[in-house]
Structure formats: structure tokens, C-alpha cells
Amino acid sequence: MSTKAGDENVKNTQMSSVQLDMNEIKKIPAFMGEVDILKTIQLMPGVKNAGDGNTGFYVRGGGPDQNLILLDEAPIYNASHLLGFFSVFNGDAIKNVNLIKGGMPAQYGGRLSSVLDIVSKDGNNQRYEVEGGIGLIASRITIQGPIIKNKCSFIVSARRTYIDVLAKPFIEKSDFKGTSYFFYDLNAKINYTLNDKNRFFLSTYYGKDKFSFTDNDNDFKTRIPWGNATACARWNHIFNPKLFSNLSLVFTDYQFSFSALQEDFEATIKSGITDYGFKYDVNYFPNSRHTIKTGIHSTYHTFIPTSVSAKQGETTFDLGKVIKLYSLESAVYISDDWDINQWFKLNIGLRAAYFIHKGPFNRYIKDNAGKVIDTISYTSKDIVSQYAGLEPRLAARFQLNRTSSLKTSFTRNFQYVHLASFSSVSLPTDVWMPCTEVIKPQIANQYAIGFFKNLKDNTYETSVEAYYKTMANQIEFKEGAQPSDNILDNPDNGFTFGKGWAYGVEVFVKKRTGKFTGWVGYTLSWAWRQFNDINYGLKFLAKYDRRHDASLVLTYDPNPQWNFGMVWVYGTGNRGTLPNGFFIIEGSLSNDYGLRNSYQFAAYHRMDLNMTFTPNRTKKLEKRKLRLTEEYKAQGKDTTTIQLSKKWCKHFSNSFTLSVFNVYNRYNPYFIYLTRRGDFANGTLKVGARQVTLFPILPSVTWNFKF
Amino acid sequence: MRFTIFIFIITIITACRKDIKLKMPDYKQLLVVEGVIEPNQPAYVFLSYSVPYFGEFDFETPEKAFVKGGFATVTDGVLVDTLKELDSSTGYFYLGSKVIGALGKTYTLSVKFNNKVFQSVTQILQPAKLDSLYFKGEQDSLGLIWQGFNEPSGSSDCYRWLAKRLTKDQFFAAPFNSVFDDKFVDGKEFKFAYDRGPQPNAIQEFRDDPERGYYKRGDTVVVKFCKIGKKEYDFWNTYYQNKASNSNPFSAPTNIKSTFGYQQEVLGAFVGYAPSFDTIIIKKK
Numbered sequence: 001m002s003t004k005a006g007d008e009n010v011k012n013t014q015m016s017s018v019q020l021d022m023n024e025i026k027k028i029p030a031f032m033g034e035v036d037i038l039k040t041i042q043l044m045p046g047v048k049n050a051g052d053g054n055t056g057f058y059v060r061g062g063g064p065d066q067n068l069i070l071l072d073e074a075p076i077y078n079a080s081h082l083l084g085f086f087s088v089f090n091g092d093a094i095k096n097v098n099l100i101k102g103g104m105p106a107q108y109g110g111r112l113s114s115v116l117d118i119v120s121k122d123g124n125n126q127r128y129e130v131e132g133g134i135g136l137i138a139s140r141i142t143i144q145g146p147i148i149k150n151k152c153s154f155i156v157s158a159r160r161t162y163i164d165v166l167a168k169p170f171i172e173k174s175d176f177k178g179t180s181y182f183f184y185d186l187n188a189k190i191n192y193t194l195n196d197k198n199r200f201f202l203s204t205y206y207g208k209d210k211f212s213f214t215d216n217d218n219d220f221k222t223r224i225p226w227g228n229a230t231a232c233a234r235w236n237h238i239f240n241p242k243l244f245s246n247l248s249l250v251f252t253d254y255q256f257s258f259s260a261l262q263e264d265f266e267a268t269i270k271s272g273i274t275d276y277g278f279k280y281d282v283n284y285f286p287n288s289r290h291t292i293k294t295g296i297h298s299t300y301h302t303f304i305p306t307s308v309s310a311k312q313g314e315t316t317f318d319l320g321k322v323i324k325l326y327s328l329e330s331a332v333y334i335s336d337d338w339d340i341n342q343w344f345k346l347n348i349g350l351r352a353a354y355f356i357h358k359g360p361f362n363r364y365i366k367d368n369a370g371k372v373i374d375t376i377s378y379t380s381k382d383i384v385s386q387y388a389g390l391e392p393r394l395a396a397r398f399q400l401n402r403t404s405s406l407k408t409s410f411t412r413n414f415q416y417v418h419l420a421s422f423s424s425v426s427l428p429t430d431v432w433m434p435c436t437e438v439i440k441p442q443i444a445n446q447y448a449i450g451f452f453k454n455l456k457d458n459t460y461e462t463s464v465e466a467y468y469k470t471m472a473n474q475i476e477f478k479e480g481a482q483p484s485d486n487i488l489d490n491p492d493n494g495f496t497f498g499k500g501w502a503y504g505v506e507v508f509v510k511k512r513t514g515k516f517t518g519w520v521g522y523t524l525s526w527a528w529r530q531f532n533d534i535n536y537g538l539k540f541l542a543k544y545d546r547r548h549d550a551s552l553v554l555t556y557d558p559n560p561q562w563n564f565g566m567v568w569v570y571g572t573g574n575r576g577t578l579p580n581g582f583f584i585i586e587g588s589l590s591n592d593y594g595l596r597n598s599y600q601f602a603a604y605h606r607m608d609l610n611m612t613f614t615p616n617r618t619k620k621l622e623k624r625k626l627r628l629t630e631e632y633k634a635q636g637k638d639t640t641t642i643q644l645s646k647k648w649c650k651h652f653s654n655s656f657t658l659s660v661f662n663v664y665n666r667y668n669p670y671f672i673y674l675t676r677r678g679d680f681a682n683g684t685l686k687v688g689a690r691q692v693t694l695f696p697i698l699p700s701v702t703w704n705f706k707f
Numbered sequence: 708m709r710f711t712i713f714i715f716i717i718t719i720i721t722a723c724r725k726d727i728k729l730k731m732p733d734y735k736q737l738l739v740v741e742g743v744i745e746p747n748q749p750a751y752v753f754l755s756y757s758v759p760y761f762g763e764f765d766f767e768t769p770e771k772a773f774v775k776g777g778f779a780t781v782t783d784g785v786l787v788d789t790l791k792e793l794d795s796s797t798g799y800f801y802l803g804s805k806v807i808g809a810l811g812k813t814y815t816l817s818v819k820f821n822n823k824v825f826q827s828v829t830q831i832l833q834p835a836k837l838d839s840l841y842f843k844g845e846q847d848s849l850g851l852i853w854q855g856f857n858e859p860s861g862s863s864d865c866y867r868w869l870a871k872r873l874t875k876d877q878f879f880a881a882p883f884n885s886v887f888d889d890k891f892v893d894g895k896e897f898k899f900a901y902d903r904g905p906q907p908n909a910i911q912e913f914r915d916d917p918e919r920g921y922y923k924r925g926d927t928v929v930v931k932f933c934k935i936g937k938k939e940y941d942f943w944n945t946y947y948q949n950k951a952s953n954s955n956p957f958s959a960p961t962n963i964k965s966t967f968g969y970q971q972e973v974l975g976a977f978v979g980y981a982p983s984f985d986t987i988i989i990k991k992k
Contacts, residue, residue, distance in 0.1 A: 310891075371863035480945040480961050536971050577960040580731050583739040583757040583974065584772070586881065587907020590949050592757050592974075593960045598732045667725060674760065681908035683767040687760050693723040 007403070009461050010452045013337060013347040013395040015407040016102030016465060018044050022094050027555040029565045029608035031695075033135040033659050033702030035091030037118065038079060041099050043551040043567065045506035045521035046465075047114075050544050051574055051604055052670055052694040054084045058544040059101045060446070060467055061502020061527030062113030063474075065419030065432075069116045072189070072203040074230035077254035077273055077432060081183040081209055082161075088207050088228060092131055092142040093157035093187035095121045102448045102467055103395045103409030106333040106349030107281060107293055112413045112444035112471060120203055122191040123153030129651075131706035137163050152192045160184040178214040183207065183227075199236040205229065226256040242285045250277035250299075254432070267310040270322075273417075273432045274302045291337040293349075298330040301417065305431050305491040323491060326380075327434040328356045329416050335393065342399065349393035355416040357384045357436050364490055372489075385437040389414040404453040415442040418475045420495060431491075433475075438492040440473040462509045471500035478533060498531030500542065518554035518566075525549065535596040540575075543597055547572040563612040573601035579674055589680060601672070602691075607663045614655040652707040658699070665697040734759035738774070738820040740967065740975030742781075745982060746810055746831055749803035750781040752790055754818065757974070773799035778819040781806050808979070810834070816977040818967075827966040829979035832934045835859065835866065840930060842922065842989045843900070849921035851900040852928060852987060860894025865940035866933065867980070868901050873927040880904035882920070883950070886935070886943040925991045933980040938966050942976040 018041065025040045038057060042049040048058045056064025056079070069076040071089065079088050098117045100108065108115045121144065128145030139162070144155035164182040185207030192200045208227035214220070231251040238244040255272035281295035307322040335349030359378030367373050378384050395409040418439065421430040435441050450465035474497065481494040504525025511517050527542040534540075549571045556564040578599040579591035625642060632639045662668075670692045678684030741753040754774035758764045764771070775798030779790040783806050790801035806814065813830045837854045844850035852870065865888045869879040882904035902920035905913035913919050922928055935943075941964045948961040966976040 477959065479959075480941070480948060480964055481959075533969075536969065578729070578731070579760060579960075581734050581736075581757045581759045581762075583737065584753075584755055585739065585741050585946060585975070588905065588910055588950075590946060590963065591952070591960075592737060593949075593962050594732070594735070599729075602727075667723060672727065672729070677911070679908060679911045680758075680766065680769050680772075683769050684911070685766045685769075687766075689727050689729040689761075690724050691727045693725070696723050 007454050007458050009463070010403060010405045010454050011345075011397070011399070013345050013397045013407065014100070014103060014105070015395065015397075015409055015450045015452075016046070016100065016448055016467070018047075018097075018099040018101075020097045020099075022091060022096065025097070026091060027557075027563055027565050027612075028553060029567050029610035029659050029661070031085065031608075031659075031661050032137055032698065033133070033657055033700045034086055034138055036087045037089045037091065037094060037097050038087035041097065041116065043519075043521065043553055043569065044099065044101075045508050045523040045549070045551075046101050046467075046504070046525075047099070048523075048544055048546055048549055048571065049084075051601075052085075052668060056080065056084065058527075059114040060469055060504065061500065061525065061542060061545070062444070062469070062471065063419070063542075065417070066111050066113035066415060066442070066444075067116055068108060068111035068114070069118070071118045071205055071230060072120050072201070072232045073234065073248050073279065074205070074232045074250045074252045074277075075110075075275065076205075076228055076230065077252065078226070078228060078256075081185075081207070082163075082181070086138075086161075086183070088185055088205070089118060090140055090142075090157050090159045090185060090187055092133070092140055092159075093120050093155065093189075095119045102411070102446055102465070103347075103407075104393065104411050104413060105293075105347065105395075106335040106351045106391070106393045107295060109297075109331050109333070109351050109353055109391060109413060110329065110415060110417070112415045112442055113469075120187055120189050121155050122201070123155035123189060125150055125153035125191070125193075127651075129706065131704070133702050133704040135702040136700045137161050137166065147190070147192075150193075152190070154190050155188065157187040158184070159186075179212070181209070181211045183209040197238040201232070201234040201236075203234075204231040220260070220262045222258070222260040224256075224258050227254070229253045244283055246279070246281045248277075248279040248281075250279065251275065252277070265310070267308065270304060270307045271431055272304045276300045289339040292334070293337075294332075294334040296330070296332045298328065301325075301327045301329060301434055303327070303417075303432060303434050305433055325361065325434050325436065325491075326358050327416070328358065330354050345397040345399070347393070347395040351391040351393065353389055353391060353414050353416070355387045355414075355435055355441065357386070357434060358382065359384055362490075363437070385435065387414075387416065387435055387441050389441065389443070403455065403458075404451070406449075406451055408449045409447075411444075411446050413444045413446075415444075418442065420475055420477055433491065433495075436490075436492045438490070439475060439495060440497070442474060443472040445470050459513050460509065460511055463507070465506045465508075466504070467506075468503040469501065471502075474498050474500045474529060474531070476529075476531060476534060496531055496533040498529055498534065500527070500529045502527040502542075515557050516554065517557075518552070520553075521549075521551045523549040538595065540596040540598070543575050545575050545597075561614050561616055563614070565608075565610045565612075567608045568606070570605040571603065573603050573669065575600055576672070578672060582680075584680060587681060589676065589685075591674075601669045604668045606661075606666050606668060608659065608661050609663050610657055610659040612655050612657045614653065617653055652705075654703065654705040657702045657704065659702070661698040661700070662695055663697060667691065667693040667696070670694045729761050731759070731761050734762050735971065737971070738818065738825075738973045738975075740779075740816070740818055740825075740827075740973060740977070742779070742816045742827070742829075742975070742977035743980065744781065744806075744808040744814050744829065744831065744977070745980045746808045748808055750788065750790065750806060750808070750814065750816065751803065752779045752801045752816065752818070752977075753799055754779065754801060755799060770797060770799075773797055775799075777801065778817075780817045782815050782817075783812055784815075810981060814977070814979060818973060820973055823972070825967045825970075825973040827975075827977035829939060829966070829977045830936055831979040832936065832981045834981040834983040835864065835932065835934050836983045837930070837932050837985055838896075840985050840987045842924075842987065844924075845921065848924040848992070849918055850924075850989075851902055852922055852930065853898055853900045854930070854932075854985075855896070855898050857896045858889050858892050858894060862889075863937060864889045864893075865935050865937055867935050867940075867943060869931040869933070870901070870903065871929050871931070872903075872922070873929060873986075875926070876906055878907055879929075879931050880906050884947045886940050886947070888937075888940055922989060924989050927986065927988045930985045930987065931982045932985070933982040935978060935980060939976060939978040942966050942978070 100115045123144040125146045132141035140159035142157040164180045189203035206229045211224040213222045234248045252275040257270045259268040277299035279297045284292040303325040331353040333351040338346045359382040361378045363376040364372045365374040391412045398406045416435045446469040448467040452463045478496045507522045510519035527545040530539040552568040554566045575597035580594035581592040582589045675688040677686045737757040739755045744750040754777040781788045788803040788806040790803045793800045839855035869881045871879045882901045945964045965974045967973045
């Protein structure tokens with residue numbers, strides 16, 4: 001599926017992709033008025049969220065780490081602020097968004113399930129522009145303009161929440177006095193056109209979440225900052241009209257830290273990942289029937305899975321040195337988009353990936369009691385483990401007639417970095433790990449087939465796609481694993497490995513043009529996992545298995561002043577592991593969780609509405625001019641000297657957006673916990689279940705401006 | 708961990724909550740085994756069945772969860788001791804007589820369930836001694852018991868801490884997270900504190916006690932500091948993780964690591980304790 005112009009979705013070989021531009025995204029109702037790319041792509045069939053308050057998204061039965069999220073070519077390892085309530089992508093700084101959830105072309109790799117390729121705005125190279133918005137919990141501003149007209153432009157975009165300031169009066173009177181949270185992010189880009197053949201870009205992103213808690217009564221302090229930083233320098237070079245290249249240098253950093261101080265005890269936990277990458281891509285068009293793409297990519301990763309330090313007074317606990325894991329991930333690829341004849345088009349590609357886990361590294365050898373009896377030490381020159389794999393990519397399109405086509409694809413993907421979560425919801429505490437001797441690369445094979453048809457001169461585009469995906473070497477923490485297990489140990493010892501498979505059908509109907517636009521998406525899907533050391537080796541449904549998933553998105557633009565939007569989503573409830581029974585040990589109740597993900601939460605559904613009013617500046621200008629003319633005439637002044645003040649300048653525009661999240665106040669489940677009262681032993685035990693919902697109906701107002 | 712617990716608490720307080728009826732999948736009952744052997748004492752075992760939270764089970768008749776006429780034997784490799792129900796009308800508590808625990812010896816507990824025999828092996832290790840014991844006031848006359856400990860270096864050691872207030876408590880009670888290993892403290896001299904644990908089968912009374920978790924000036928407390936094996940430590944460690952997770956989505960739902968192996972029928976542990984006892988008389992001010 002595609003949302004780009006015309007009949008491209010029918011004619012090209014790429015299937016299972018979504019392209020959205022920011023103008024379209026901005027019309028859709030947004031949580032607390034904050035335009036959110038990640039929330040919008042979750043309205044597409046095959047892409048699921050895990051409910052309110054969860055970071056990440058899930059594509060065709062894959063995990064949240066299996067999505068390659070690129071912002072100007074730099075991978076983003078944690079794309080959410082505040083437990084997934086907001087994405088790190090400031091809508092004002094983004095130009096376009098492309099999601100590929102199947103049939104991944106050979107130029108992309110390193111993840112099993114999808115690519116979310118986000119490109120930031122280049123900056124206006126003609127005139128200065130300022131735009132921004134003031135919302136209930138966050139405000140943002142973007143400034144762009146020429147540095148050298150027609151040659152060099154810049155854009156700077158910043159956003160900050162003020163939840164900490166707004167909530168302070170309420171929190172200070174509650175039990176959570178001393179709690180503070182805010183996030184901010186900053187995007188910047190410079191675009192320099194040297195000549196017709198050479199263009200340079202420099203873009204960067206920096207974002208941070210900061211949570212803190214201070215309890216002066218009990219002498220307790222905690223600080224939890226986390227965030228991403230990225231930078232990309234890119235050189236586009238056109239050799240000739242048939243050959244051009246991109247050279248990119250990429251930097252990415254994600255860090256999480258937790259520090260706590262109570263009386264004389266102090267503990268700090270850190271984790272993170274830092275990448276330095278290089279990409280060289282060449283596009284060659286030998287003739288009108290072939291588009292050849294080739295390139296080489298290489299990334300040097302430094303992982304800190306968990307680093308812990310602790311001391312009590314004078315005693316420093318032996319928690320070992322900071323464990324760092326170093327690895328080099330490289331790939332070469334080639335693909336040809338081959339227009340064989342008017343009916344048949346083929347995209348054939350091959351990606352060869354190579355991964356090295358290198359030293360310095362210590363492998364601890366342990367006895368049956370878990371005691372380290374030997375250590376194998378690797379120096380920085382040593383290779384600890386290495387993996388290589390060939391990833392064939394094949395996509396074919398058969399044009400049935402002018403408006404419809406059949407497409408099919410097969411892709412094999414390798415993934416060398418993994419995200420493991422201790423909790424059943426995604427949190428910034430989740431740990432990124434590379435492949436090691438113990439952790440093998442994840443491998444996925446995906447088969448997809450689809451029928452694409454456009455109607456009424458491309459006003460409507462429709463598609464039906466079916467997919468089947470297998471995933472090997474899936475990773476989970478062993479049952480009972482704890483973050484502290486990484487300390488004085490190899491962090492990969494805490495994992496267990498299994499397989500996954502997913503299949504489903506996706507239906508998509510979109511109305512592209514007219515006053516009414518929007519789409520309907522529906523997915524019927526299954527997502528399975530099987531691990532020998534989890535769930536007694538029995539297969540189980542993944543947490544984000546969702547039998548039915550539907551979304552309806554409508555926007556209505558009756559005139560330039562008014563815009564209305566509506567979103568309705570429905571999803572079969574998530575899977576979860578709840579205590580099913582209990583037992584008595586030492587006279588106290590313990591939970592029997594039974595089988596993994598055996599409980600199904602209530603269905604998730606919600607409707608959001610928004611309404612945007614954009615005052616007509618032209619009419620206002622005319623009215624004001626008329627009024628001034630009358631005043632001048634009355635005063636006997638020369639009306640030709642009338643000049644409107646700068647604030648009435650023609651470029652100024654503003655709009656007011658009223659959004660209502662969860663219009664019918666559906667109490668969607670975030671999690672469920674059990675309540676117990678009394679003692680089992682004396683027959684007074686009472687057990688209940690309570691569901692926690694994050695967001696009831698939430699109205700918000702945002703004022704946006706541009707000049 | 709603190710971060711996730713903190714988020715959990717904040718979420719519960721700030722978010723919308725409602726009572727719901729859960730429709731859980733069919734429940735598969737487990738045999739629950741709590742076996743103990745200590746020096747100079749015969750082995751004893753509590754046998755019970757697990758109970759569904761939302762099933763047919765009547766909570767007003769808890770005795771239906773107790774195993775009557777169960778089968779349990781303990782052997783030291785020479786003698787086989789068949790444990791007997793102390794009260795055949797209630798079942799649940801089974802006591803041995805022939806095999807008496809001794810330091811350094813290994814014992815095997817066998818239980819029968821669904822016509823299958825399940826076994827767990829434990830050893831009574833050499834006990835470790837605390838260096839000092841003292842009371843530290845927290846509020847008014849209430850406080851915690853602190854101890855100094857010089858952890859022997861070079862071995863993988865695991866410990867469990869229990870305590871009993873003379874005249875007030877019937878049993879030695881273990882506080883939350885009453886086990887630790889020497890992973891971070893191997894060969895170190897350090898101080899640590901535990902709060903007061905609940906008496907068995909009196910959890911609600913403990914919750915309602917305004918002095919819960921504290922010892923009080925005037926108490927005489929016997930501390931039972933036990934050395935246990937790694938497998939037994941894993942059982943208790945996952946037992947406390949299980950309690951902490953209590954359907955908290957910010958922590959993983961932890962099933963307890965049974966010492967009877969990884970299967971779906973018998974859950975529990977057979978633990979050989981090597982205790983050392985110390986008494987502290989907390990003086991009134």
C-alpha cells in the first residue's frame with residue numbers, strides 16, 4: 001500500500017509499505033494535541049501498538065526491537081518519551097515518513113520486521129520562517145531560513161514539556177512530593193548545495209527525559225535521565241544523470257541511567273549503546289528498464305548492557321568493572337528494480353551481512369554452583385565471535401490491468417542487536433545486547449502476497465495482503481532473571497532463545513482526494529513464540545498477538561478555515577501472564593502464574609476527534625484595511641498611505657486545534673492487578689481484580705502559529 | 708527495580724481503576740511441597756494443593772487445599788524415613804522420625820503425585836556465624852536488627868535470615884527477601900539489617916499491625932542465620948520475586964524455581980538449613 005501520489009502503489013514492486021507526509025499526519029487527532037508519527041503509523045494494518053503507556057510498535061508479529069527506526073539515516077534506539085506517550089519525533093521538524101513492513105529492499109537491513117525511515121525538513125532556502133505551537137503540556141518552536149539564499153539553509157526545532165511545572169502544585173500536596181519529570185528535544189539541520197552535482201547535509205537530534213524524586217524527610221534522592229543523541233553528515237553526489245551516490249557518516253547514542261542515594265548508601269545503574277556508522281550508496285540507471293542500487297554499510301557498536309556501582313559509607317561493593325561489548329556490523333548489497341515488460345516487474349536484491357563481536361572481553365567459566373572457576377580474556381585485537389549471512393530479497397509485480405496488480409515478495413533478514421525486557425511493558429530500562437558467542441543472530445524469512453487496486457482515477461486505493469513470517473533465535477530473559485544478574489557475570493547468561501512465527505491478512509482502503517479523505521485498515525493475525533526454557537517448552541501467543549485489529553481514519557476539510565479529524569481504533573486485547581492460582585508457602589500466599597500469556601485482556605478501542613480552525617488572514621486583512629480606510633476618510637487623511645503593521649504581514653497564519661482523546665471515555669486496560677484481603681488459613685481470604693486505565697476522556701487545545 | 712516499582716505506584720495512584728471480573732483459563736492444580744531438614748531434627752514436609760483464584764474453590768474451607776494421606780519419604784542414602792501425618796484428619800503436616808539431620812550430609816525427599824514420584828536433593832552445609840548483632844532505632848521505640856558479618860571469601864555461599872521474638876512469636880519468621888548470596892560481598896566485612904517478618908498464616912494481622920516490620924525495645928530476639936545451597940537459594944529468591952511481581956506489569960511475572968525440577972506438577976523445595984543462633988536483648992531506654 002502506498003499513500004503517495006497517483007497509481008504508484010499499483011505499479012511499483014514495493015509492497016507492504018506506507019508513505020505519509022506531515023501535512024496528512026497533522027490532520028489526524030493527536031494525544032494532547034502533540035502530532036505523533038509513531039501513533040499515526042500504528043493506524044496502519046499490520047502495525048500495532050501495545051496499548052497506552054507502552055513504548056514501541058509491533059509489525060507483523062515481530063518485537064519492538066525488530067523495527068529499524070531511522071532519523072536522517074541515524075538509528076534511534078528508544079523512539080519514545082514518557083513511557084510511549086509521545087514519540088521523540090517533533091512533527092514540525094519532519095518532512096516525510098516511510099514505513100516498510102515487508103518486502104524490505106536490500107539497502108535496508110539489521111532488523112527483522114520493518115524500517116521506519118524518517119527524513120527531517122531541509123530548511124527554507126528562500127526566506128526565514130518561524131512556526132510553533134503552544135499546547136497544554138508541551139510547546140515547540142521551529143526556525144528555518146536561508147544562510148545563503150538558494151544555496152544553504154538551516155532549520156532548528158525545539159520542544160519541551162512543562163508537566164513538571166504544571167503538576168508541581170498538585171504533587172507537592174500529595175505523597176509524591178519531590179517528584180519531577182520533563183522531556184525536551186532538539187532537531188537541527190543544515191543543507192548546503194555546492195553546485196548542481198554536490199549537496200551536503202548535516203543533521204542532528206538531541207533529546208532527554210529526566211525523572212527525579214527527592215524525599216528530604218527520609219534523606220532519599222533518585223535521578224533517572226535517559227535519551228538519544230544522533231548526528232548525520234551526508235554528501236549527495238551526481239556523477240552523471242545515470243549515476244549518483246550518497247556518502248553518510250552517522251553517530252547514534254542512547255543512554256539510560258538510574259542513581260539513588262539513601263543515607264550513606266549510593267547505587268548507580270547505567271546502560272546504553274553508542275554507534276559510529278558509515279554508509280556509501282550508489283544508484284545507477286543504465287536504461288529505463290533497470291534501477292540498480294548498491295552500497296556498503298558499516299557500524300561500530302559499543303554496548304553497556306548494565307553497569308552498576310554501589311557503596312555504603314566506606315565500603316565499596318565489588319560489582320566488577322563496567323561491562324562494555326564492542327562489535328562491528330557491516331553489509332554490502334546490490335539490487336535491481338527490473339521492468340521486464342509492461343506486465344511484469346521484478347526487484348531482485350542480495351544483502352551480505354557480517355558481524356564481529358570483538359574484544360576486549362572476558363568470558364567467565366562457571367561451575368554448576370554458578371561460581372566462576374576460570375576466565376578467558378580477549379584483547380582488543382581478538383575476535384570473540386563472528387557471524388555472516390546472505391539475505392536474498394525478492395519482490396515481483398504482475399500488472400493485471402491499468403488499475404490493478406498482484407505482488408509477491410520474499411525476504412530474509414538477519415538481526416545482530418537485540419532488546420530484552422525484564423518487564424511485561426516496554427520501558428526505557430530495557431537492555432540492548434549484541435550478538436555474542438551465546439546470542440546468535442535473529443533470522444527471519446517473510447513471504448507476502450498482495451492484490452492492489454485503485455478505483456475512480458486513483459481517488460481510492462485498496463489492497464489485500466497476506467504474510468507468513470518465521471523468526472529464529474528469538475531472545476527472552478530466563479524466568480527469574482534480574483538486572484543484577486549481569487553484574488560480575490557475562491550479561492548473555494541471563495537469556496534464553498526460541499523461535500517465533502506469525503501470519504495474517506491485511507486489508508486497506510484509502511480515499512486519497514476530496515473533502516473527505518481517510519482510510520480503513522483491518523488485520524487478522526496470529527503471532528506465536530516457543531522457547532524450551534519458558535512455558536515448559538510449550539508454544540504460546542506473543543503478548544502483542546492480536547486476532548483482530550481495525551482502524552478508521554477520517555478527515556474532512558469543508559473549507560480552508562475548518563478541518564475535522566476522527567480516529568477510531570479497535571484491537572483484540574493483548575496477551576498477558578496473570579496469577580491464575582495461588583499456593584501456601586511458610587503460611588503466606590504466592591502466585592501461580594500458570595502458562596505464559598494465557599490471559600487475554602479486554603479489547604482495546606477508542607475514538608479521538610479533533611477540530612482545527614484556521615482564521616482567514618486575507619479576509620481579516622481586507623476588513624482591517626477597510627476599517628482603516630473609513631477611519632482615514634473620516635479624518636480626511638490620504639488613504640494611499642495606509643500601511644498595516646508588521647503583525648498583519650501576509651505570511652502570518654495561526655490555527656487552533658481542539659482535540660478530544662478517547663471521546664466515549666472507554667476504560668482500556670493498561671494492566672490488571674489482584675487485590676487480597678484476609679488470610680487463607682482462617683477462611684477469611686477475599687480476592688478481587690482491579691484494572692488500571694491510563695487515559696479517560698482527555699480534551700486539549702493547541703495553538704499553532706507560523707510566520 | 709526501584710524505578711519500575713515507583714512508576715507502578717505512581718501509575719496506580721494517578722490512573723483510573725475499576726474492579727473487574729476476571730475470566731481466567733482453566734486451572735491446573737499443583738502439588739505444593741515445603742520440606743525442611745535441620746541438624747539434630749527429623750525432616751518435616753507441608754503438603755498442599757495450589758488453588759485457583761477465580762475457580763470453584765471455597766475460600767471458607769481452606770483445609771480442602773491440604774493433602775491428606777499423602778506420600779513422602781526422606782532418605783540419607785542408608786535409611787528411608789516415611790513421613791507421617793501429625794493429624795490424619797487435617798493432613799498437611801508430615802513429620803519424619805528415623806532420619807535425623809546432620810551437618811554435611813545429603814538427603815533426598817520423594818513425594819508422589821498423579822502416580823508419579825518427584826524427588827529433590829538437599830545438603831545441610833556447615834553453618835556461618837554472625838560477628839555482631841545490635842538494635843538500631845528507627846522511630847520511637849521501634850527499630851531493626853542489624854548485624855555485622857565477615858563473609859568467608861572464595862566460595863559460593865548463600866544465606867537465609869529468620870528471627871523470633873521470645874514470648875511473642877510462635878515460629879521463626881522470615882522477612883521479605885530473607886535470602887542473599889555472596890556475589891557482591893564475597894570475602895567482605897559488612898553490615899546488614901532485616902525487618903521483622905510475618906508469622907505464618909497471620910498475614911492480615913501483620914498488615915494491620917502498626918508496628919509491622921519493626922522490633923521493639925524490650926524484645927528479646929533470637930536470630931537464626933542459616934547457610935543454604937544454591938538451588939535452595941534460587942527457590943527462595945524466585946519466591947520473593949514472585950511475591951514482588953504480584954501482577955505488577957513493570958516486573959516480569961516470575962514463576963518460582965522448584966527444587967523438584969522444571970515441570971508442571973510439583974512445586975516447592977526441600978531445604979537443608981545449617982543454622983547458627985544468636986540472641987539479642989533489646990534494652991528498654
